[in-house]
Amino acid sequence: MNYIVRRMLQIIPVLLIISFIVFTLVFIAGDPVALMLPDDATLEEIEQLRESIGLNEPFYVQYGSYVFRVVQGDFGESFRYGQDALSVVWERLPATFELAIAAIIIAIMVAIPFGIWSATKQNSSIDLIATGAAVVGKAMPNFWLGIMLILFFSVTLGVLPVSGRGSFAHLILPAITLGTGIAAEMTRLIRSSMLEILNQDYIRTAKSKGIKSVQVIYKHAFRNALIPFVTITALQTSTLIGGALITETVFAWPGIGQLLIQAVNTRDMAIVQACVMIIAAIVILMNLLADIIYRILDPRIKLD
Amino acid sequence: MGEQSKTIIDADSQAYMRKRNGTFKRWSKLLLRSKTGTVGLLIVLFIVFVAVFAPLLAPYNPNAINPSSLHVPPSWMEGGSTAHLLGTDNLGRDILSRIIYGSQVSLLVGIAAVLLSGIIGVSIGLISGFYGGFLDNILMRFVDSFLAIPTILFSLVFLAVFGPSIMTLIVVLGLTNWTSYARLVRGEVLSIKERDFVRAARSIGVKNNKIITRHLMPNVISTFIVISTLSVASTIILESSLSFLGLGIQPPTVSWGTVLSDGRDYLATSWWLATFPGIAITITVLGIIFLGDWLRDVLDPRTK
Numbered sequence: 001m002n003y004i005v006r007r008m009l010q011i012i013p014v015l016l017i018i019s020f021i022v023f024t025l026v027f028i029a030g031d032p033v034a035l036m037l038p039d040d041a042t043l044e045e046i047e048q049l050r051e052s053i054g055l056n057e058p059f060y061v062q063y064g065s066y067v068f069r070v071v072q073g074d075f076g077e078s079f080r081y082g083q084d085a086l087s088v089v090w091e092r093l094p095a096t097f098e099l100a101i102a103a104i105i106i107a108i109m110v111a112i113p114f115g116i117w118s119a120t121k122q123n124s125s126i127d128l129i130a131t132g133a134a135v136v137g138k139a140m141p142n143f144w145l146g147i148m149l150i151l152f153f154s155v156t157l158g159v160l161p162v163s164g165r166g167s168f169a170h171l172i173l174p175a176i177t178l179g180t181g182i183a184a185e186m187t188r189l190i191r192s193s194m195l196e197i198l199n200q201d202y203i204r205t206a207k208s209k210g211i212k213s214v215q216v217i218y219k220h221a222f223r224n225a226l227i228p229f230v231t232i233t234a235l236q237t238s239t240l241i242g243g244a245l246i247t248e249t250v251f252a253w254p255g256i257g258q259l260l261i262q263a264v265n266t267r268d269m270a271i272v273q274a275c276v277m278i279i280a281a282i283v284i285l286m287n288l289l290a291d292i293i294y295r296i297l298d299p300r301i302k303l304d
Numbered sequence: 305m306g307e308q309s310k311t312i313i314d315a316d317s318q319a320y321m322r323k324r325n326g327t328f329k330r331w332s333k334l335l336l337r338s339k340t341g342t343v344g345l346l347i348v349l350f351i352v353f354v355a356v357f358a359p360l361l362a363p364y365n366p367n368a369i370n371p372s373s374l375h376v377p378p379s380w381m382e383g384g385s386t387a388h389l390l391g392t393d394n395l396g397r398d399i400l401s402r403i404i405y406g407s408q409v410s411l412l413v414g415i416a417a418v419l420l421s422g423i424i425g426v427s428i429g430l431i432s433g434f435y436g437g438f439l440d441n442i443l444m445r446f447v448d449s450f451l452a453i454p455t456i457l458f459s460l461v462f463l464a465v466f467g468p469s470i471m472t473l474i475v476v477l478g479l480t481n482w483t484s485y486a487r488l489v490r491g492e493v494l495s496i497k498e499r500d501f502v503r504a505a506r507s508i509g510v511k512n513n514k515i516i517t518r519h520l521m522p523n524v525i526s527t528f529i530v531i532s533t534l535s536v537a538s539t540i541i542l543e544s545s546l547s548f549l550g551l552g553i554q555p556p557t558v559s560w561g562t563v564l565s566d567g568r569d570y571l572a573t574s575w576w577l578a579t580f581p582g583i584a585i586t587i588t589v590l591g592i593i594f595l596g597d598w599l600r601d602v603l604d605p606r607t608k
Contacts, residue, residue, distance in 0.1 A: 010445070010448070013445045014445055014448045014449045014452060015449075017445060017446060017449040018449045018452065018453060021449070022461060025461055025462065025465045026465065028465055028466075029464070029465040135590065135593060135594075136586070136590065138593065139537070139586050139589040139590040139593055140582070140585075140586050140589075141541045141544055141545060141548075141582065141585050141586070141589075143545055143548050143564070144564060144578070144581075144582030144585065144586070145582075147564070147568055147571065147578050147582070148578075148579070148582065150571060151571050151575055151578070151579070155571050155572050155575075238451065238452070238453070238454045239454070241454050241457070242454030242455060242456045242457060245454070245456055245457065245460070246456070246545050246548075246549070249549060260457070260460065261460070261549060263464075264460050264461070264463070264464040264551065265550070265551075267464060269464075272460075272461060272464060275457075276453060276457060276461060279453065279454070279457060280449075280452045280453050283451075283452045283453070283454075284452045287452070
């Protein structure tokens with residue numbers, strides 16, 4: 001328990017540092033006033049607005065009041081959507097979650113069988129194909145994979161929609177695009193942790209006792225290989241969200257990634273800041289969760 | 305007496321380094337033994353050759369518009385001609401020439417950004433590991449903060465603020481990618497600083513910065529090389545992703561990402577526009593990964 005509390009307390013400085021970096025960048029980016037007023041605003045009007053939103057205060061005062069507002073969930077107003085930035089981001093989150101979960105399911109469905117298969121038949125042709133495919137999957141930029149999938153399934157065959165969200169069919173191509181990189185990483189991981197476990201004494205003992213090899217692989221080896229696997233999956237959150245930014249843009253998927261890229265293009269800084277803080281919070285929480293799950297699954301590590 | 309012990313310490317520290325890094329002869333022998341390592345090196349040498357001699361190799365100016373040959377398919381297809389081996393785009397620009405010139409940007413940005421992040425990360429890792437204590441704690445919280453945000457997201461925020469150009473792109477990718485160096489180098493330093501030659505140097509009063517530059521730095525070079533190589537691969541993907549989103553390299557400079565993004569609008573009519581730059585990225589990244597994995601096996605046997 002002590003350990004978990006300590007880990008949770010460590011989150012606070014991390015979020016503060018992130019907010020500081022983002023705030024500093026936006027501060028350097030300069031005056032938002034020009035974007036908030038009509039082109040023919042007089043100098044007086046500009047000065048008035050600057051004063052009223054606190055832009056004439058020194059940097060540290062502005063940062064202080066920024067942190068104070070953010071803690072209360074106030075990231076400012078998006079000038080493009082004309083509403084509270086946090087609620088705009090909030091509305092887009094379910095779409096991103098849907099895509100991310102679908103991608104993970106696909107990755108798991110590919111990685112577990114191929115990871116186990118290639119580990120149990122090391123250096124066979126299956127192993128070579130699986131590890132080769134995993135390397136290629138890692139080397140391919142996922143936006144290109146997405147475009148190639150559109151080219152094949154939507155343009156040439158005409159069986160799946162090009163973009164947008166709605167039906168199950170809309171989900172398939174973006175989920176494969178996002179899932180491929182994760183699947184590559186997972187396959188490699190499962191393979192190496194299975195290989196390590198298959199060389200352990202208790203596996204040899206089980207085999208020598210005449211237990212069927214299928215049973216040895218699943219009951220003794222795979223269950224133990226799951227421990228690092230669960231943690232690494234949670235640690236992939238950052239990669240997953242990074243990939244979602246691109247994938248959503250390729251497929252016009254209305255999630256947080258597409259929102260962010262549009263906000264960057266229109267310099268809607270309230271949205272950009274809210275997106276960064278929300279994404280960072282999600283990644284940090286998932287990492288904490290991974291840590292806790294790891295300690296629960298592996299009783300050799302004590303929670304202190 | 306002082307000079308003598310310094311010589312002994314130096315000899316000891318160099319012997320440790322040699323033991324870890326080996327000789328050139330051993331390297332070349334090991335390289336030929338690994339098929340993927342050899343293939344990786346050949347690919348990388350080929351790309352470097354193409355980038356350096358692009359003006360001689362490219363059949364056309366990559367930006368030359370030719371209204372009389374728009375959307376010409378690759379030479380082996382019906383309607384294609386050997387004048388344009390990989391076809392032309394919607395403005396009649398030669399795709400092969402654009403891909404050849406694109407290699408320059410990929411390599412330039414990839415290598416420059418990785419060197420910058422290497423300098424930042426190695427310095428932070430050395431300082432953090434060597435001094436420990438409060439400073440270490442602060443620096444590691446910085447690392448955590450950067451790890452909580454997907455690299456591409458951080459890059460997007462930077463680019464939103466500073467506007468896209470090659471220089472900003474290099475600086476941005478350098479500033480956002482240093483965490484893996486810092487973490488690994490710190491770990492190395494923690495173990496090296498317990499070695500006898502470091503303790504001995506300390507006990508005879510060698511200054512801290514001298515210990516760092518003379519005994520620690522040479523010993524983390526292998527870590528630096530391994531991470532750098534693999535980072536060039538991920539940086540090339542990142543650069544092409546940002547350019548694809550329109551936030552990276554700007555015309556008239558040619559990048560694989562922008563060529564791909566131009567081609568995306570013509571998927572239905574000219575599939576080759578988006579296909580070939582993606583293949584170029586994948587092969588390049590694959591070569592670098594092969595080379596990097598081989599280097600890791602040779603230089604860092606623990607992570608095998």
